[in-house]
Amino acid sequence: xxxxxxxxxxxxxxxxxxxxxxxxxxxxxxxxxxxxxxxxxxxxxxxxxxxxxxxxxxxxxxxxxxxxxxxxxxxxxxxxxxxxxxxxxxxxxxxxxxxxxxxxxxxxxxxxxxxxxxxxxxxxxxxxxxxxxxxxxxxxxxxxxxxxxxxxxxxxxxxxxxxxxxxxxxxxxxxxxxx
Numbered sequence: 195x196x197x198x199x200x201x202x203x204x205x206x207x208x209x210x211x212x213x214x215x216x217x218x219x220x221x222x223x224x225x226x227x228x229x230x231x232x233x234x235x236x237x238x239x240x241x242x243x244x245x246x247x248x249x250x251x252x253x254x255x256x257x258x259x260x261x262x263x264x265x266x267x268x269x270x271x272x273x274x275x276x277x278x279x280x281x282x283x284x285x286x287x288x289x290x291x292x293x294x295x296x297x298x299x300x301x302x303x304x305x306x307x308x309x310x311x312x313x314x315x316x317x318x319x320x321x322x323x324x325x326x327x328x329x330x331x332x333x334x335x336x337x338x339x340x341x342x343x344x345x346x347x348x349x350x351x352x353x354x355x356x357x358x359x360x361x362x363x364x365x366x367x368x369x370x371x372x373x
Contacts, residue, residue, distance in 0.1 A: 197222065197235050200352030202340030204236050205316025206327075208253075209261035210351070215336040223257070226250040229305075239308050240290050240301040249305040256284050256309055260316045264338045267320055268327050284313035332356040 201207045211232060213220040223229050226245040234241045245253070259280035266273050287310035290303035303311075319325050319340060326341040330351035337351035350356035 197232050198352060199236060201337060202342060203315050203319050204238060204312045205260040206264060206338050208257045208312055209264060210337040214334050217334050229253055233308055240303050243305050243308055245305055253309055255280055256313060263320055264327055268329055281313045281316060284309045285317055330356050
């Protein structure tokens with residue numbers, strides 16, 4: 195399964211590794227190796243991180259906390275206290291090490307450093323009153339994303355998957371109606 199990085203922030207992208215949360219949840223991170231692949235593919239994170247079972251469970255806990263907090267923000271509710279504690283605890287760990295070399299920027303660190311980076315980014319987004327968080331407009335998709343479009347008119351988490359599906363369904367409906 196390919197991972198999608200369309201949410202605008204790694205914390206939201208991590209939360210998006212569970213698809214169709216309300217209907218038929220599909221967890222894209224079912225084993226530590228899946229999390230290793232996700233971290234390696236995620237822009238702005240170290241590409242070589244080892245994940246053990248305890249770290250895997252910690253990451254899944256952070257994922258669910260980020261999702262709950264972002265959903266609270268979208269719906270204008272007070273933040274869930276248990277989720278705040280999880281995110282703040284993860285953010286307190288040292289972040290990845292940043293190094294500049296002839297080949298450019300290099301990030302390195304263990305899984306705790308990666309989770310710290312994710313939690314810190316999520317905190318920055320959730321604390322920003324100007325950040326426009328939305329839930330995807332396609333029925334069945336529960337991905338949350340940052341809408342940075344002009345006029346905040348973005349409707350779907352990503353055009354490649356959800357936007358194309360909605361537009362294709364609308365086209366088919368118009369064709370049926372005209373026929």
